[in-house]
Amino acid sequence: MTSDLKSRPHDGALFPEHPVAGLAGASFKPQHLAAILDDPSPGVFFEVHAENYMGAGGPPHAALTRIRRDHALSLHGVCMSIGGQNPIDRDHLDRFAFLVARYQPALVSEHLAWSTHGDIYYNDLLPLPYTAATLARVCEHIDQVQEAISRPIMLENPSTYVLFEESEYAETDFIAEIVRRTGCALLLDVNNVFVSATNHGFSATDYLGAYPLEHVREIHLAGHDRQEDDEGSPLLIDSHDRPVADPVWALYDMVIRQCGPIPTLVEWDADIPDWPVLKAEAAAAQAILDHHAHNFMIGKRHAAIS
Amino acid sequence: MRRLADTVWPCDDFAAALRDPSRGQPANVTAAGGKATAKRFNVYRNNVAYSLGEALAANFPAVRALCGAERFAEAARLHIAEEPPTSPILFEYGHGFAGFLDRFPPARQQMPWLADVARLERAWLDAYHAADREPLSGEEIAAVPPEQLENLRLDPHPAFALVRSPFAVLDLFHAGRSGRPQTADPHGAHDLLVTRPALDVLVTKLRSGQFALLKSLASGGSLGEAAAAAFDEAEDFDLAAAMTVLLSSGAFSAIRLALPTD
Numbered sequence: 067m068t069s070d071l072k073s074r075p076h077d078g079a080l081f082p083e084h085p086v087a088g089l090a091g092a093s094f095k096p097q098h099l100a101a102i103l104d105d106p107s108p109g110v111f112f113e114v115h116a117e118n119y120m121g122a123g124g125p126p127h128a129a130l131t132r133i134r135r136d137h138a139l140s141l142h143g144v145c146m147s148i149g150g151q152n153p154i155d156r157d158h159l160d161r162f163a164f165l166v167a168r169y170q171p172a173l174v175s176e177h178l179a180w181s182t183h184g185d186i187y188y189n190d191l192l193p194l195p196y197t198a199a200t201l202a203r204v205c206e207h208i209d210q211v212q213e214a215i216s217r218p219i220m221l222e223n224p225s226t227y228v229l230f231e232e233s234e235y236a237e238t239d240f241i242a243e244i245v246r247r248t249g250c251a252l253l254l255d256v257n258n259v260f261v262s263a264t265n266h267g268f269s270a271t272d273y274l275g276a277y278p279l280e281h282v283r284e285i286h287l288a289g290h291d292r293q294e295d296d297e298g299s300p301l302l303i304d305s306h307d308r309p310v311a312d313p314v315w316a317l318y319d320m321v322i323r324q325c326g327p328i329p330t331l332v333e334w335d336a337d338i339p340d341w342p343v344l345k346a347e348a349a350a351a352q353a354i355l356d357h358h359a360h361n362f363m364i365g366k367r368h369a370a371i372s
Numbered sequence: 373m374r375r376l377a378d379t380v381w382p383c384d385d386f387a388a389a390l391r392d393p394s395r396g397q398p399a400n401v402t403a404a405g406g407k408a409t410a411k412r413f414n415v416y417r418n419n420v421a422y423s424l425g426e427a428l429a430a431n432f433p434a435v436r437a438l439c440g441a442e443r444f445a446e447a448a449r450l451h452i453a454e455e456p457p458t459s460p461i462l463f464e465y466g467h468g469f470a471g472f473l474d475r476f477p478p479a480r481q482q483m484p485w486l487a488d489v490a491r492l493e494r495a496w497l498d499a500y501h502a503a504d505r506e507p508l509s510g511e512e513i514a515a516v517p518p519e520q521l522e523n524l525r526l527d528p529h530p531a532f533a534l535v536r537s538p539f540a541v542l543d544l545f546h547a548g549r550s551g552r553p554q555t556a557d558p559h560g561a562h563d564l565l566v567t568r569p570a571l572d573v574l575v576t577k578l579r580s581g582q583f584a585l586l587k588s589l590a591s592g593g594s595l596g597e598a599a600a601a602a603f604d605e606a607e608d609f610d611l612a613a614a615m616t617v618l619l620s621s622g623a624f625s626a627i628r629l630a631l632p633t634d
Contacts, residue, residue: 189419231400
């Protein structure tokens with residue numbers, strides 16, 4: 067299939083460059099295509115999971131080509147297994163690089179997690195301990211990905227439910243060190259911060275205080291489910307199946323106030339609502355971006371004057 | 373924190389525990405404040421089991437509708453344990469599912485046609501994701517000098533597939549996918565051609581001899597050889613009607629060889 071992908075001639079024409087700065091976006095779901103075309107939403111960017119477009123042709127590519135013509139695109143890989151013990155799957159990396167070349171996405175990201183081990187693909191974002199050895203391996207994998215696509219990726223912080231006995235780095239230090247060694251940028255998933263903070267009993271604001279915010283180029287927001295752990299305390303699940311929770315909006319507002327308008331994507335991957343619902347979530351993020359963009363500009367001007 | 377001597381990675385234990393609930397949680401997994409890890413680790417176990425089951429269900433919606441969500445989940449669980457995905461491209465998952473259903477006693481005994489519905493759904497999904505290519509046109513065939521027609525060889529379109537079943541699998545497929553599984557009647561054998569000339573996948577019911585013709589052509593046979601195979605299979609084979617199906621379905625994408633072979 068890979069060779070088919072490579073040999074397949076495509077339109078040749080470059081897609082227009084759509085800026086993504088200061089914009090909010092939403093997951094692109096094929097069932098929304100007709101609604102999006104009927105109700106053009108200029109200034110919304112769309113994110114797709116790369117793996118869903120790794121077939122040779124057919125309706126998925128036709129839909130993505132149509133979307134990409136009018137919108138900025140974020141290509142979000144969910145199963146490169148960058149945090150895994152196995153070497154990166156060369157075929158998978160080739161397919162990923164092909165998509166980057168074909169669709170010229172404004173944003174490209176992957177996860178600090180693993181999903182393949184041995185020959186088995188587990189289809190979940192699985193956690194890793196933060197040690198010197200895992201740090202070296204993760205950096206090696208990111209170097210390999212960035213070399214293959216000839217540009218930096220943004221690495222997304224995970225949501226986790228367990229910790230590891232052998233971890234010797236705080237997650238924020240681990241991520242900061244990855245950035246330092248590989249030159250990658252960051253995708254800050256604010257919902258993941260809130261989910262992990264709740265699950266492990268730390269303060270989300272402390273986490274953000276230690277996190278290298280200056281390297282964030284995209285933000286993710288999503289809904290989470292609430293279950294209970296063995297002790298009956300809340301255990302939040304990163305479910306992407308409902309609106310963004312209020313405390314996550316509050317954290318997000320705090321980040322944007324501090325960092326300025328960073329492109330922000332609302333994810334929704336299960337129990338997917340009609341397009342207007344998802345569009346309204348993106349609009350809510352856009353309102354926060356616009357509000358702080360204004361203040362941020364004024365702040366900058368004041369700083370320049372004084 | 374205790375340093376585990378030379379611990380490089382916990383994936384082996386973690387992965388093994390994901391697949392086998394009887395193993396409990398991996399020894400190096402902890403929770404803040406010395407909390408228990410059973411429910412926490414189960415989130416991962418459930419995510420893996422649920423998401424892979426959903427992936428199989430997404431690839432085989434008619435099979436699921438025909439056998440019911442509960443029975444499908446049980447079959448999926450066993451199939452995933454036996455043959456977990458090896459690729460992160462989940463629309464490729466399930467090439468072994470029809471073979472599993474052939475062997476799976478409840479399906480074999482109560483719904484012997486279910487495996488063939490899975491075969492058709494797998495072919496349908498392969499066609500859906502196949503490379504885009506212009507199908508062979510009538511003009512291209514018409515341009516072949518009549519004396520060379522016998523030697524004509526054709527390249528199958530990337531979406532091309534044939535499915536043969538002693539059951540009425542296309543009716544079952546439609547009943548399952550249209551949400552009316554109770555209307556399904558398995559009686560009647562079907563020879564089917566799966567193609568995707570543009571964006572929509574087509575499933576065409578073939579008439580006598582057409583399956584043999586297309587199978588021979590797709591495996592590199594000349595039109596002469598393919599027609600002979602078709603007449604062998606069905607005395608009433610109609611070559612002109614078969615050529616119409618071949619062209620209108622987009623089964624082939626190019627003329628490979630139209631040279632006389634003498």
